[in-house]
Amino acid sequence: MMPRSGRTVAGMTTTKLLAPALLTAAFALACAHGCDAEDGTETPDNAPDIAGRWVSDCLPSPQADGSTQYLRLDFAIDDAEWKLDYVTHADDACATKLVTVHIEGPYELERPSTTVEGAWEARFAFGTKTIRPEVDGLRDYLNSLDGCGAADFATGVAQDVLQTGCAGFGQYPGADCPADFDVVKRDGDDLFFGARPADNDMCTAAKRPTALSPVGNHRR
Structure with a gap:
């Protein structure tokens, strides 16, 4: 879930965000201990345990x-x-927030990856997607975009964009993109997801990344 192109609005540069996971993004284990998956199959018992905060x-x-x-990127993952929280900041200490994209939903690890060594194929479904402008410049930028949200944005207020999407932030409507098909790998206290494509389209199994992102998420 990495940013795409930038644009200057109201004296500041705004960003077109790609959601998580990286941006996925984002994102990882649902039924890692043998519970039933949505297709009626069972997740293997040897799936990695990625529950926790990452x-x-x-x-930059x-x-x-x-x-x-x-x-x-700030992930909170449990067993299901x-x-x-995908937060863009104005400073290199990540102290001054510009905009927060929040995504959540159910997920499952499906099977070991045949293309990425040590990784697992995963499906991260979307139950909620919100965008919260943290400053007035981002609020005004979001309100200038076509098809982004169902109402005007307000500074400090999260708006759900799951149904409408937000093309300027790389978010597809839920009807067109109900989940990210990703890969995930745990390496000690680091968690890696797949390298996201430029168009942020991981909406089908055919779009699943074939390499890991170099960005590691550290266990907290």
């Missing part, structure tokens, strides 16, 4: 105008649900 470093995100913003 947080990325404060990552170069913008089209030559400036740099910074992002942080995943949650992600």
Whole structure:
């Protein structure tokens, strides 16, 4: 879930966000202990345990105008649900928030990956997608986008965009994209997801990444 192109609005550079997981994004284990999956099959008992909180470093995100913003991924995963806060910041300490994308839903690990060594194929479904502008410049930018949300955005208020999507932030409507098909790998106290494509389309199994993102998320 990495940012795409940047744009300057109201004296600041705004970002078109791709959701998680990286951006997925995002995102990982649902029934890792043998519970029934949605298709009636059982997740193998040797699926990795990725339940916990996983947080990325404060990552630079170069913008089209030559400036740099910074992002942080914050995952909260239990045995059946995943949650992600994908936050873009104005500073390299990730102290000044610009916009927060929140995604959550059920997920499952399906099978070991045949293309990424040590990884598992996973399906991360979307039950909630919200965008919360943290500053007025982002609020005004979101309100300038066509088809982003069902009402005007307000600073500090999260709006659900699951149904409408938000093309400017790389978010597809839920009817078109009910889940991310991803890969996930645990390496000690680090958790890695798949490398997201430029169009943020991981909406079918055919779009599943074939390599890991270099961005690791650290256990907290």
